[in-house]
Amino acid sequence: MEIIATRPKSLTKAQFTYCPGCTHGISHRLIAEAMDELGMRNKTMGVCPVGCSVLAYNFFDCDMAEAAHGRAPALATGMKRARPDMHVFTYQGDGDLLAIGTAEIVHAANRGEHFSVFFVNNAIYGMTGGQMAPTTLPGMKTTTSPYGRDEKDIGYPIRACELLATLEAPYYIERVSLLSPQHVIKAKKAVYKALKFNKEERGFTFIEFVSTCPTNWGFEPMKAFEWAKENMLPFFKLGVFKDKSIEEEGK
Amino acid sequence: MKIELICSGFGGQGALTIGKFLSLAAMKEGKDVSWLPSYGPEMRGGTANVAVVISDKQIASPLVSHPDWLVALNKPSVDKFGPMIKSGGLMIANSDMCPDKLERENVEEIYAPMLSIANEIGSAKVLNMVSLGVIIGKTGIVKFETVEKDLKEILGKKNPALLEANLKAIAKGIEIGGKS
Amino acid sequence: MADKVLMKGNEAIAEAALRAGCRLYFAYPITPQSELIEYMSKMMPKVGGTFVQSESEIAAINMVYGASGCGKRVMTSSSSPGISLKQEGISYISGASLPAVVVNVVRGGPGLGDIQPAQGDYYQATRGGGHGDYRNIVLAPSTVQEFADMAPLAFDLADKYRIVVLILSDGLIGQMMEPVEFQPAKTEEEIEKLGKQHESWCMHPNEDEPNHHHHIINSLELDPNVLSDLVLNLEKKYIEIEKTEIRFEEYNISPDNEILCVAYGTAARITKSAIEELKKEGKSIGLIRPITLWPFPTEAIKQAFNQNVKKILTLELNLGQMIDDVRLAIEGKVPVDFIGRVGGLVFSPEEVKTKIEEIL
Numbered sequence: 045m046e047i048i049a050t051r052p053k054s055l056t057k058a059q060f061t062y063c064p065g066c067t068h069g070i071s072h073r074l075i076a077e078a079m080d081e082l083g084m085r086n087k088t089m090g091v092c093p094v095g096c097s098v099l100a101y102n103f104f105d106c107d108m109a110e111a112a113h114g115r116a117p118a119l120a121t122g123m124k125r126a127r128p129d130m131h132v133f134t135y136q137g138d139g140d141l142l143a144i145g146t147a148e149i150v151h152a153a154n155r156g157e158h159f160s161v162f163f164v165n166n167a168i169y170g171m172t173g174g175q176m177a178p179t180t181l182p183g184m185k186t187t188t189s190p191y192g193r194d195e196k197d198i199g200y201p202i203r204a205c206e207l208l209a210t211l212e213a214p215y216y217i218e219r220v221s222l223l224s225p226q227h228v229i230k231a232k233k234a235v236y237k238a239l240k241f242n243k244e245e246r247g248f249t250f251i252e253f254v255s256t257c258p259t260n261w262g263f264e265p266m267k268a269f270e271w272a273k274e275n276m277l278p279f280f281k282l283g284v285f286k287d288k289s290i291e292e293e294g295k
Numbered sequence: 296m297k298i299e300l301i302c303s304g305f306g307g308q309g310a311l312t313i314g315k316f317l318s319l320a321a322m323k324e325g326k327d328v329s330w331l332p333s334y335g336p337e338m339r340g341g342t343a344n345v346a347v348v349i350s351d352k353q354i355a356s357p358l359v360s361h362p363d364w365l366v367a368l369n370k371p372s373v374d375k376f377g378p379m380i381k382s383g384g385l386m387i388a389n390s391d392m393c394p395d396k397l398e399r400e401n402v403e404e405i406y407a408p409m410l411s412i413a414n415e416i417g418s419a420k421v422l423n424m425v426s427l428g429v430i431i432g433k434t435g436i437v438k439f440e441t442v443e444k445d446l447k448e449i450l451g452k453k454n455p456a457l458l459e460a461n462l463k464a465i466a467k468g469i470e471i472g473g474k475s
Numbered sequence: 476m477a478d479k480v481l482m483k484g485n486e487a488i489a490e491a492a493l494r495a496g497c498r499l500y501f502a503y504p505i506t507p508q509s510e511l512i513e514y515m516s517k518m519m520p521k522v523g524g525t526f527v528q529s530e531s532e533i534a535a536i537n538m539v540y541g542a543s544g545c546g547k548r549v550m551t552s553s554s555s556p557g558i559s560l561k562q563e564g565i566s567y568i569s570g571a572s573l574p575a576v577v578v579n580v581v582r583g584g585p586g587l588g589d590i591q592p593a594q595g596d597y598y599q600a601t602r603g604g605g606h607g608d609y610r611n612i613v614l615a616p617s618t619v620q621e622f623a624d625m626a627p628l629a630f631d632l633a634d635k636y637r638i639v640v641l642i643l644s645d646g647l648i649g650q651m652m653e654p655v656e657f658q659p660a661k662t663e664e665e666i667e668k669l670g671k672q673h674e675s676w677c678m679h680p681n682e683d684e685p686n687h688h689h690h691i692i693n694s695l696e697l698d699p700n701v702l703s704d705l706v707l708n709l710e711k712k713y714i715e716i717e718k719t720e721i722r723f724e725e726y727n728i729s730p731d732n733e734i735l736c737v738a739y740g741t742a743a744r745i746t747k748s749a750i751e752e753l754k755k756e757g758k759s760i761g762l763i764r765p766i767t768l769w770p771f772p773t774e775a776i777k778q779a780f781n782q783n784v785k786k787i788l789t790l791e792l793n794l795g796q797m798i799d800d801v802r803l804a805i806e807g808k809v810p811v812d813f814i815g816r817v818g819g820l821v822f823s824p825e826e827v828k829t830k831i832e833e834i835l
Contacts, residue, residue: 086681091541101691107678109544109692112567115537118529122541125525126549127501130680148537151530249668315652319481323655330481330652334507335590357748360823445676 052076054085056105062169063271065265066148067222067255068096071164071235072103073233074228078236079106082243086096088131089123091116091174093145095137096170106195117143117152120159132159132240139169142178142202149208153248160242163204166255167276174260178202186260201279205252209285215247217286221254230282241289254280296351298436299359301376302426303344303390304368309310311367314345319445320437321349329357341371349436364434366426367393368409377402387429387472391420399419406474407427412467418457421464426469433475439465484619484644485510487655487795488578489518491626492550494660496669497576498524499549501538503531505557506590507646508580512552523663532557532725536564536577543573545563546670546677546690548630552578554646555596556587558604567641569696572709574633574673577611578642580649583819591819592646592741597796598799600643600733608706611639612720613768615739619653621766627658632720634669636712643768645792646743711768722766723775726750729796732761733835735780737801738790739765741821746790748824749831768797776804786834788812792821 051057054076062068079085088106094096094113101108107130111119114133124132141149141163149161169175169188175188179201183192193201205219216238220231231253238249252278256268263271300317304310311332317330331346346359364385367373369392380386382401391410407429413422431439443462450458482490489511490502500515505653512528519526525542529535535551542549553561558579568575581596583589600613612632616622622644629640661669670677678690694704724743728735737747743764750760763779765772780787787805789798794811802811814830816822 089545089678098695101693105689107681107692109541109678109689110571110695111540112537112563115533115540115564118534118537119541119544121527121529121534122499122501122538122543122549123545124541125527126542126545126547127536127679130678147530148534151534155527315481319654322479322481328481328652328654331647332650334646334650355751356745357647357653358586358821358823359747360825376654 045082052080054079054105055103058102060103061099062096063259065256065258065268066096067166067253068164070222070228071162071253071255073102074232074235075135075162075239076104077232078239081236082239084131084239084243087129088133088239091123091132091134093134093140093150095140096137097137097164100135112223114140114143115146115148116140116145117148117157117161121152121157124157124159129182133162133239133242133248134159136161136164137170138163138167138177138179139166142204143265149204150211153208153214153250154199154211156215156248158242158245158247160238160249163250163252164255165185165204165252166257167223168257168260170257170260180278181279203280205250205285208250213248214250214286215288216241216249218250219252219254219280219282221256221272221282223272223277227228246289252280254282298349298363299361300347300366301344301359301362302347302366303342303372303376304423305341306343308428309420310343310366310368310369311345313423313427314347316429316442316445317437318347318349323445324437325471326350327352327354329354330370331357336423341369342375344372344376364430366430368422368426369393370395373397378448385433387426387433389426403421405433407468407471413464416460416463416467420457420462424461424464425468427472428465429472429475430468431465432469432472434472439469479656481652481675482619482655483510483650483652484622486514486578487619487623488626488642488644489514491623491657492576493518493522493524494657495548495627495734496661496666497548497626497630497632498522498666499542499547500524500551500583501527501535501542501549502551502553503529505554505558507582507649508552508554508578509580509650521824531638532560533563536561536568539575539590540564540568540571540573543568543575544571544678546673546679548634548666548669550576550578552580554580554582554583555593558596558599562599562605565604565611566607566609567743568639569611569709570607571606572637573692574637575639576629576633576642577639578644581643581645584815589705589819590646592648592792592821593819594645594740594742594792594796595817596643597768597791600641601771601800609709610716610769611641612636612716612770613641613643615643615766615768616648616742617740617764618633619648619651620655622648623655623657626742627671634672636716638712643740645741646819703724717770720767721770721772721775723772724764724766725775725779726762726764727754727759728761728763728779729759730781730783731759732779732781732784733758734760734786734788734831735776735784736762736788736790737765737776737797738762739768739797742790742792745824746824746827749827750826752828753831758835767799771800771804773800773804776801778810780805786812788814788834790814790822790824790827790829793818
């Protein structure tokens with residue numbers, strides 16, 4: 045009998061503790077599969093953020109460090125510089141990466157640090173109970189924007205890929221989504237590419253996952269996907285924002 | 296033996312460097328030394344200064360409130376530190392920039408036109424080394440040979456011309472100090 | 476022994492750290508410690524090490540956290556306002572039980588304060604500084620030589636106990652040049668070996684299948700029972716340190732002492748000068764100079780405070796912070812006198828002498 049699907053070795057046997065319909069499970073799996081395929085697991089260190097994926101060190105079966113809120117890129121910098129023979133990635137949410145950790149991500153990207161960042165954007169703070177995130181859409185209601193996000197008062201959502209793509213150093217930046225099977229297949233390719241470039245020591249790689257939060261959005265999971273497609277994708281456009289491999293390989 | 300001195304002048308005149316070479320030579324001759332510079336905004340008032348202590352024994356406090364000797368490269372330094380010199384102390388001043396006498400009976404004052412001497416040698420930069428020479432000539436606190444060796448080590452290969460100017464300036468200073 | 480060189484404290488501690496096997500250094504510029512970061516930027520590439528000027532002190536301490544999690548000797552440095560920013564990271568590093576060395580070249584505060592020497596960070600340094608129950612070993616140098624000697628000591632203590640060692644210097648010791656003799660530099664083989672001692676817990680390349688197991692660097696534990704055990708384990712370490720790592724200097728301590736002084740760092744140097752002057756007048760004043768501020772030399776003070784001593788005097792460049800620890804040592808037997816200066820001002824030996832004469 046042929047095995048066509050199994051748990052990736054780069055995931056532990058621990059059961060995910062995420063909400064039903066949450067996309068963290070998918071993004072974890074995509075990263076783990078790519079690590080398996082690239083044979084990186086024994087030489088990889090990951091950094092967990094503060095947020096819903098704070099316990100991700102229980103799920104990824106590689107060396108892991110737990111960062112303070114927003115500081116994952118600084119930790120990853122220290123780790124990669126201390127162990128250049130290993131591969132490093134961070135896994136961060138929108139509050140972690142674009143609010144409290146904006147300085148750390150911008151400067152790590154600007155230094156062209158040799159690690160990968162997996163950025164989960166679901167437009168809300170999940171773990172703390174559905175507060176406004178830096179990526180919360182205009183008009184969107186959260187527990188700290190009960191009248192809807194007023195962009196005149198608190199500003200527009202921040203687009204991470206576009207922001208980081210203005211820098212010279214980053215090697216590869218792409219925004220993908222986890223909102224449909226087709227999108228997930230595309231996302232897998234992007235994750236693989238980022239980790240391949242990581243393994244080849246090409247430079248800083250950044251993948252943003254447009255994701256959902258059915259629990260805090262207050263939708264059924266399927267409705268959450270539909271809502272995100274209609275509302276998030278027009279603002280957070282999918283695509284490649286930077287890919288230096290095209291120049292380098294003359295493709 | 297314990298000598299406390301202050302070297303002071305405009306930023307760029309090399310007051311801190313006088314203290315550095317003096318400390319370095321004294322250390323090589325087996326003394327304990329401390330070199331404590333002013334830092335921050337104080338330097339902008341025209342009195343970039345360093346407190347140097349040279350002692351046979353281990354130095355406890357490196358602070359100098361009342362120096363035995365003052366090296367003043369400009370007028371603000373005389374105004375600020377002149378009144379603080381210990382009774383029986385010594386002031387070595389750059390007469391090109393310190394027009395007024397200190398008017399303290401119990402302090403010996405040596406005036407030398409350090410800038411003019413430095414210009415004659417061919418570099419205004421070595422003004423501070425004239426005063427270092429005066430200290431050596433007057434007090435014998437360190438040997439000229441020790442300073443010469445340090446200077447050769449630091450400047451010998453990098454800038455032989457400047458080394459020569461420095462040594463000339465020190466020699467001229469020693470001559471003045473010896474006569475005073 | 477190697478020849479003496481004349482060096483600034485800030486440069487001497489940097490050189491000594493490199494010799495002690497520090498190959499990773501992350502920091503942000505701030506006066507009066509900038510010579511330290513400049514020295515590292517110049518010398519780290521020459522020894523094949525890593526220097527990163529970080530975007531903030533917060534980033535620097537978190538880079539330290541990451542590198543330390545890989546078992547390497549790593550250091551950061553700053554001055555008071557920057558050390559406040561590092562408190563978050565120091566708490567995490569302590570919670571994750573990692574070794575790290577942090578240098579504080581203290582300046583006048585609070586807030587932006589000034590850039591002159593001060594001791595106003597004593598509470599922050601000795602009480603943990605960040606959130607949660609933890610301790611740092613705190614070393615307080617009083618000369619450039621001692622500052623330099625504290626680099627290898629700090630790394631050894633950090634490695635031994637997997638703890639943050641804070642070297643609490645000040646602007647005077649950082650900026651001053653004094654003769655210094657360095658210990659021999661560790662070889663690359665020795666440094667490699669130092670890293671290996673941490674392989675049971677640090678992140679490093681794993682064994683191939685099937686022996687794979689992963690290492691987790693973490694201070695999070697959501698189960699209060701488990702977290703309680705973890706913190707109690709930290710406490711065991713702290714108790715051990717309190718038993719074995721107290722360091723202090725006795726200066727002119729004798730049964731004839733009329734006054735016992737307690738002072739550390741720069742304040743202790745100035746006190747020594749005053750004691751020497753008073754000696755000439757036939758007055759016997761003793762000094763206990765704590766070298767470790769935590770653990771604090773409580774017993775030494777208790778013992779030095781013999782029956783002849785009438786008074787005890789604490790001298791600090793702050794409003795009176797260490798005086799609390801001195802009071803605890805004396806257990807309320809007598810009032811503790813205090814001489815202090817704030818705002819980056821430093822008392823002179825003459826002022827100290829006059830004050831001592833007043834209370835004699």
